[in-house]
Amino acid sequence: MSSQMYSIKSELNILRRFVDMEYDGNRRCYSEKDISAAEERLHYKLPLPIRELYLYMSDILLDMYDLRPLELLHWQQDYLCFFDPPEGNAVGICRKDDPNALYTWEEIMPDEDQDALCDLNEEFEEYDEENNMKGKNAIARKYSAHWDKINLRCTEASEHESDYFEKLRESIEQEFTPVSEHLELIDIFPLPMAYVHKTANALLICNEEADFLTLLSDRTVAPGFIEKIQNCLALPFRQCHQ
Numbered sequence: 001m002s003s004q005m006y007s008i009k010s011e012l013n014i015l016r017r018f019v020d021m022e023y024d025g026n027r028r029c030y031s032e033k034d035i036s037a038a039e040e041r042l043h044y045k046l047p048l049p050i051r052e053l054y055l056y057m058s059d060i061l062l063d064m065y066d067l068r069p070l071e072l073l074h075w076q077q078d079y080l081c082f083f084d085p086p087e088g089n090a091v092g093i094c095r096k097d098d099p100n101a102l103y104t105w106e107e108i109m110p111d112e113d114q115d116a117l118c119d120l121n122e123e124f125e126e127y128d129e130e131n132n133m134k135g136k137n138a139i140a141r142k143y144s145a146h147w148d149k150i151n152l153r154c155t156e157a158s159e160h161e162s163d164y165f166e167k168l169r170e171s172i173e174q175e176f177t178p179v180s181e182h183l184e185l186i187d188i189f190p191l192p193m194a195y196v197h198k199t200a201n202a203l204l205i206c207n208e209e210a211d212f213l214t215l216l217s218d219r220t221v222a223p224g225f226i227e228k229i230q231n232c233l234a235l236p237f238r239q240c241h242q
Helices: 007-021 033-044 048-056 057-065 111-129 133-175 227-234
Strands: 081-085 090-094 104-105 177-179 195-197 203-205 211-216
Touching: 007 048, 033 048, 048 057, 111 133, 133 177, 133 195, 133 227, 211 227
Parallel strands: none
Antiparallel strands: 081 090, 090 104, 177 195, 195 203, 203 211
């Protein structure tokens, strides 16, 4: 989902006059210096309306737990979450796309990292309540470093998987040809959905998740055909007879 984002400074100034009459919290909004430091850490210029939310309304939004603290902003691969409601999907931007596009997605912590990240989050909130800037900054650095490690692991795993399917595709295409020359019609990344054998006597079907391949053969295939394909692809096939 995406929507265009524009400056909202004038709207926030109007709303602020009315909100101030009810708000009696002790937080402060972030400064330009705070935002510049976050942008330097993230290597990314925050979209204008997001900067304005942190400048003019972050005290209230943080109290409502709707806005993620500036110190805890982090990339989850290519996604950066700003709005973090207790229930519901994360909302933010994708650095590979138009910075004016707003996205929603499910932000999932790896199981092995959940306890450590939750502990850091709780420590940050405790220091925040105490207005302990030194403690908050120390926890924020640890939090950011932990997400850097997670993203590095995910990148390495993705590259490994990509290499695997590239080699598998090369092996498949030694014996098979995509069932259509119009690959855009049968592309279900990381493989086309179906291949026909060069003898035209067998069909190789890839399911959408590429968890397994199905080899269909007619009665005219030569003896040892299945074994030959298994060796070519370095994959075992379980034979089912009809």
